[in-house]
Amino acid sequence: MGVCFASPARRQSPNSTSPQLGSAPGSRDLTVSLESVEGKSEVSEESGVVGSSSNGSGIVFPSEEMRRLKEFSFAELKAATKSFKSDALLGEGGFGKVYKGWLHEKTLTPTKAGSGIMVAIKKLNPESMQGLQEWQSEINFLGRVSHPNLVKLLGYCCDDVEFLLVYEFMPKGSLETHLFWSGNTVPLSWDTRLKIAIGAARGLAYLHTSEKQIIYRDFKASNILLDEEFNAKISDFGLAKLGPSVGDSHVTTRIIGTYGYAAPEYIATGHLYVKSDVYGFGVVLLELLKGMRALDVNRPSGQENLVEWMKPYLSDKTKLKSDIMDEKIEGQYSTKAALKAAQLTLECLQNDRNKRPSMKDVLHTLESIQAIKVRRRKRNKHCSKFAAMNNFQ
Structure with a gap:
């Protein structure tokens, strides 16, 4: 996901990946807050999230956009990724880890590997500083827009403490x-x-x-x-x-x-x-x-x-x-x-x-x-x- 302004890394390892939705590896951004470096005060930021429901923790969930997307259970996405095994891992970034999974082309239910369509599944790292806000933003924007040159968001999961996003798979990577x-x-x-x-x-x-x-x-x-x-x-x-x-x-x-x-x-x-x-x-x-x-x-x-x-x-x-x-x-x-x-x-x-x-x-x-x-x-x-x-x- 997006990160705070990043100081350039001295070496870019092909095995250290940002959360791409494809098979090819990328590079991880090193993050440092520009405000802390330059002494800038943080100004107000409109979240841009449209919604009316809350999970009781003060987090607002976009409702209109969610209705346009498939709601997955955590069990379904666990099955689609073979329990999030390491051999299904595509990459990792500030948001969390990204796994490849397999779903039925029409019903989007889990299928065995090699059957149906491959998808990319982002799993929020609970320790991510701004991951949940970005999870909401992804739904808010990709739930309302559709274009051949925008990656398609297929659905989401908000199961207790688990927050995931499911996208079309991009085979050539970034x-x-x-x-x-x-x-x-x-x-x-x-x-x-x-x-x-x-x-x-x-x-x-x-x-x-x-x-x-x-x-x-x-x-x-x-x-x-x-x-x-x-x-x-x-x-x-x-x-x-x-x-x-x-x-x-x-x-x-x-x-x-x-x-x-x-x-x-x-x-x-x-x-x-x-x-x-x-x-x-x-x-x-x-x-x-x-x-x-x-x-x-x-x-x-x-x-x-x-x-x-x-x-x-x-x-x-x-x-x-x-x-x-x-x-x-x-x-x-x-x-x-x-x-x-x-x-x-x-x-x-x-x-x-x-x-x-x-x-x-x-x-x-x-x-x-x-x-x-x-x-x-x-x-x-x-x-x-x-x-x-x-x-x-």
Whole structure:
């Protein structure tokens, strides 16, 4: 789930996973409260949870969203995961552990392993500081929205002291794993990276333009999950917020998220804007272009923060291939497409939020970049056909 602003770990172990809903391992965020580091006072935060029922402990449970989801008993989920055995473990994060389970495709009742559909089951760690609030937030938001580029929440369990969430299974794991884990022998191609960026942009654009505007707040590579065809789906709505009320420009919250991805205005003031998400998208887009993490203290001095290091180069055409683009995808993209992607990244990373594009505009630009590749292929095919005819004559 989302975490307090994290200091970058010196080493990222592929076996230490955040709660991904797929099979591939990720990395664990080290958490430290920004308020305690910088002496900021915690400001009020609207929970965004819609509901009217309570379990007697003062915890409010969302009722309308719950009715749209299947309520599982703890016994059912225990059976689906083979009693939460270690060989069913997918990952672990601040929320708790994530297990793979098997359910009947139509009835969503437990089945034996290999039968029915595989699902990902998050089990709340009772010692988690903010896990229960995030459990509620997941239901509140994923219970009310549905989109091909958002991970689908199938149901929940609140059985005495056990709190769990059940999601569709994402077989390719997270974008973070495919971009950064050295165990991957085949790097993501340019076309696949662009496809992932477009899918994630569609998901964010949907949230920003939905009837009850939603600010995602924790957009990062580890929260973008991939299906079998590398279609991107945004996961982990534990830190999501309802957008500002009519007449307001922002939502005031306590500052929480992940170092390297959060927008500068949010870090400075706790004021959360829709375009704060656009900044986070720009960071991920830069990671896709460069093939490097937003933060890595193992890099040389001055290069630890990817945005600070690369931002001056994004507007320089001469630095495109030598400094910006990942050498692992060299030759797979047109210069025009790469340059346009770099320009879009720079626009998303503007310090002035008003100068950032909307996610709808970002999506439109990415689709136009994708079309550059298509047009180039058609032109090459036509030229080859023309050359063949000349040779025949």
